[in-house]
Amino acid sequence: MGIKSGVAKAGIKPSGQLDILVMKFKPSVYSVYLTQNSLAAAPVIYDREIREKQKKISAIVVNSGNANAATGEEGLRNAEEMAKIVADKFNIPSEEVLVFSTGIIGVQLPMDKVRKGINKAIDNLQDWDLELSAKAIMTTDSFPKYAEEEIKVNGKSFFVKGISKGAGMIHPSMATMLAYIFTDVKISKPLLDEITKDILEKTFNSIDVDGCESTNDSVLFVATGESDIEITEENKDLLVKPLYSVALKLAKMIVKDGEGATKLIEIDVRNAKSNEEAKKIGESIAVSNLFKTAMFGNDPNWGRILSAVGQLHLDIDFSKVKLFIGEFLIYDGKPIKFDRKKAEDYLKRNSEIKIKLILNRGSSNWKYYTSDLTYKYVEINAEYTT
Amino acid sequence: MGIKSGVAKAGIKPSGQLDILVMKFKPSVYSVYLTQNSLAAAPVIYDREIREKQKKISAIVVNSGNANAATGEEGLRNAEEMAKIVADKFNIPSEEVLVFSTGIIGVQLPMDKVRKGINKAIDNLQDWDLELSAKAIMTTDSFPKYAEEEIKVNGKSFFVKGISKGAGMIHPSMATMLAYIFTDVKISKPLLDEITKDILEKTFNSIDVDGCESTNDSVLFVATGESDIEITEENKDLLVKPLYSVALKLAKMIVKDGEGATKLIEIDVRNAKSNEEAKKIGESIAVSNLFKTAMFGNDPNWGRILSAVGQLHLDIDFSKVKLFIGEFLIYDGKPIKFDRKKAEDYLKRNSEIKIKLILNRGSSNWKYYTSDLTYKYVEINAEYTT
Numbered sequence: 001m002g003i004k005s006g007v008a009k010a011g012i013k014p015s016g017q018l019d020i021l022v023m024k025f026k027p028s029v030y031s032v033y034l035t036q037n038s039l040a041a042a043p044v045i046y047d048r049e050i051r052e053k054q055k056k057i058s059a060i061v062v063n064s065g066n067a068n069a070a071t072g073e074e075g076l077r078n079a080e081e082m083a084k085i086v087a088d089k090f091n092i093p094s095e096e097v098l099v100f101s102t103g104i105i106g107v108q109l110p111m112d113k114v115r116k117g118i119n120k121a122i123d124n125l126q127d128w129d130l131e132l133s134a135k136a137i138m139t140t141d142s143f144p145k146y147a148e149e150e151i152k153v154n155g156k157s158f159f160v161k162g163i164s165k166g167a168g169m170i171h172p173s174m175a176t177m178l179a180y181i182f183t184d185v186k187i188s189k190p191l192l193d194e195i196t197k198d199i200l201e202k203t204f205n206s207i208d209v210d211g212c213e214s215t216n217d218s219v220l221f222v223a224t225g226e227s228d229i230e231i232t233e234e235n236k237d238l239l240v241k242p243l244y245s246v247a248l249k250l251a252k253m254i255v256k257d258g259e260g261a262t263k264l265i266e267i268d269v270r271n272a273k274s275n276e277e278a279k280k281i282g283e284s285i286a287v288s289n290l291f292k293t294a295m296f297g298n299d300p301n302w303g304r305i306l307s308a309v310g311q312l313h314l315d316i317d318f319s320k321v322k323l324f325i326g327e328f329l330i331y332d333g334k335p336i337k338f339d340r341k342k343a344e345d346y347l348k349r350n351s352e353i354k355i356k357l358i359l360n361r362g363s364s365n366w367k368y369y370t371s372d373l374t375y376k377y378v379e380i381n382a383e384y385t386t
Numbered sequence: 387m388g389i390k391s392g393v394a395k396a397g398i399k400p401s402g403q404l405d406i407l408v409m410k411f412k413p414s415v416y417s418v419y420l421t422q423n424s425l426a427a428a429p430v431i432y433d434r435e436i437r438e439k440q441k442k443i444s445a446i447v448v449n450s451g452n453a454n455a456a457t458g459e460e461g462l463r464n465a466e467e468m469a470k471i472v473a474d475k476f477n478i479p480s481e482e483v484l485v486f487s488t489g490i491i492g493v494q495l496p497m498d499k500v501r502k503g504i505n506k507a508i509d510n511l512q513d514w515d516l517e518l519s520a521k522a523i524m525t526t527d528s529f530p531k532y533a534e535e536e537i538k539v540n541g542k543s544f545f546v547k548g549i550s551k552g553a554g555m556i557h558p559s560m561a562t563m564l565a566y567i568f569t570d571v572k573i574s575k576p577l578l579d580e581i582t583k584d585i586l587e588k589t590f591n592s593i594d595v596d597g598c599e600s601t602n603d604s605v606l607f608v609a610t611g612e613s614d615i616e617i618t619e620e621n622k623d624l625l626v627k628p629l630y631s632v633a634l635k636l637a638k639m640i641v642k643d644g645e646g647a648t649k650l651i652e653i654d655v656r657n658a659k660s661n662e663e664a665k666k667i668g669e670s671i672a673v674s675n676l677f678k679t680a681m682f683g684n685d686p687n688w689g690r691i692l693s694a695v696g697q698l699h700l701d702i703d704f705s706k707v708k709l710f711i712g713e714f715l716i717y718d719g720k721p722i723k724f725d726r727k728k729a730e731d732y733l734k735r736n737s738e739i740k741i742k743l744i745l746n747r748g749s750s751n752w753k754y755y756t757s758d759l760t761y762k763y764v765e766i767n768a769e770y771t772t
Binding site: 036037038039040069070071072104105106107210289290293294296297299302303306307309310311312313314315316318319331334335373374375377378379381382383 | 422423424425426455456457458490491492493596675676679680682683685688689692693695696697698699700701702704705717720721759760761763764765767768769
């Protein structure tokens with residue numbers, strides 16, 4: 001395999017766990033989506049510049065344990081240096097290296113450790129190990145997140161493989177958390193951009209844990225072109241399907257691992273006027289603390305769900321709305337009698353919950369994913385201080 | 387005093403506490419602000435119609451324990467009937483009565499109880515008792531909320547008195563929760579509207595408990611004209627000051643009584659480009675779960691505060707930003723060394739916290755009020771099901 005990865009323990013994480021990841025591949029087309037938070041971290045600012053001028057990249061370097069955010073000029077110089085160390089070691093231009101960081105905000109990178117760690121990771125380079133790579137980018141994550149698919153077409157084949165991290169500060173705007181997804185198809189950059197933009201919206205941009213957008217959110221798609229499969233406008237569905245599937249798996253793992261979460265909740269908004277409206281409605285439910293605590297309490301509280309929709313002031317006619325929790329219809333244009341015990345049991349017994357809201361005002365659908373709000377979320381974010 | 391109140395226990399609240407309030411006064415100019423939530427409750431829909439056609443009102447009726455929301459046609463008929471019972475009993479037109487409800491969503495009002503309760507309340511009519519009135523509109527509130535001021539001008543005097551309720555589902559858009567504020571000055575309706583609109587924005591529309599907007603939010607200002615003081619464009623500050631003061635006191639009581647809250651937090655945003663921007667920034671911090679849990683955990687976590695600002699994508703230059711917790715400067719254009727122990731002690735020892743964010747990009751200021759997010763909030767909203 002042409003994609004290589006190396007990891008190292010640089011000592012940035014107080015726990016002493018893996019905290020450096022370097023990946024090397026042949027010069028490849030890519031699409032990268034970076035947070036819009038105006039407190040953007042130094043690596044995000046650095047990567048924005050690379051994105052402006054570079055059609056191809058051939059390496060990435062990631063550190064966990066320190067976000068290099070709110071670190072001013074010194075932070076920017078450190079992000080640049082991370083790219084340069086990698087470039088020098090591989091004898092490639094600095095502009096072919098993207099840099100990512102995740103962890104604590106407002107603390108300068110310990111560059112002595114970072115330098116040694118990057119060199120060590122490169123010395124450890126091997127065929128891409130997804131699990132090890134995913135471990136090296138974890139922060140408050142409780143499990144490594146990776147997914148892969150192989151697709152066979154007329155005797156040929158290609159793959160889509162990815163890793164991601166994230167558990168808190170999850171509420172994306174242009175992208176969320178860190179995720180790196182590779183495929184070996186041949187594809188032009190414009191077509192890759194077109195396909196990934198749509199997939200991004202439906203996956204990493206449709207998840208929430210706590211309504212809080214991060215300073216370092218980044219999602220990278222890379223196509224190395226090493227397989228014999230060429231993707232064009234005509235056969236693009238070949239790639240869209242597995243790419244969407246891997247991205248969605250990775251995004252859902254982030255929600256499932258949401259700080260303190262006991263449930264992954266799918267909010268399926270149907271028959272809205274537009275995709276934008278459907279997404280906005282899903283999001284409004286997803287971020288409602290009253291909804292999220294009700295889900296934790298196994299309470300089929302339809303009033304809180306509809307009220308979160310009403311909060312958008314979209315002039316929804318609630319006499320046309322149907323609401324399901326699992327397979328149970330719990331609101332049908334007006335309050336109805338439903339078997340509360342059964343609906344509660346469904347919520348109690350499942351860690352993956354489906355909410356379906358049928359608006360009957362158009363033909364657009366959207367799925368949004370969120371977690372419940374628990375005592376543990378408060379504990380993680382109140383008791384464990386920075 | 388020309389303003390009368392009567393309360394009763396109608397049995398709408400399972401606890402058997404006071405749940406009906408009727409107020410009667412001479413036909414008076416008024417300004418009423420009603421929720422924009424499109425799942426608006428029946429009394430809100432009813433009051434909107436009255437607002438369209440009536441320059442003066444002379445009575446209000448409020449029930450607690452049942453919001454009369456998501457109750458369809460039957461709910462609307464019940465709201466109308468509540469007004470009619472009051473109107474008949476006082477021998478006034480129905481159009482002079484505003485109706486309000488608060489409590490559980492999606493359950494029809496028990497009209498037998500409501501009818502008897504309203505009649506009983508009217509039989510109990512007496513000079514306005516603020517504390518009793520405030521008690522009759524409580525739901526999850528832990529204390530009754532009322533405030534009053536008397537203003538003397540050249541030997542004459544006037545008063546501003548008000549009551550409010552609210553503890554959860556607090557995140558206003560046009561108005562929040564229930565609040566009724568009376569003054570006895572003489573004033574035209576247009577001038578009262580102008581003054582109260584501005585005061586509403588700076589008080590009830592600048593508070594948050596949980597980001598969730600209610601279906602029944604209503605704020606009513608009434609001027610009975612019984613005092614000898616006449617308010618005009620020229621001397622309007624006479625009224626603005628005490629009216630703002632009473633409204634702010636009532637609004638802050640709602641935040642202080644926020645479900646599970648241990649802290650009332652004032653977010654003072656300074657030197658923004660515009661009032662709208664300053665308010666938006668205050669709100670973004672106020673609704674951040676990461677900020678609210680940090681406050682609960684006594685953690686002076688400036689990264690979470692600045693990140694909530696960055697989330698608005700306003701292109702803020704954080705190298706110009708200063709951030710204070712209490713009197714402690716904790717961020718000064720970049721991370722700085724500050725006495726963390728002292729800042730933590732300040733958060734630990736005070737139940738009223740001040741956060742000051744100086745943006746240095748304009749001359750507009752705004753204060754927003756919020757509460758912390760605690761285990762108790764999760765308990766109240768997860769364990770006590772509907």
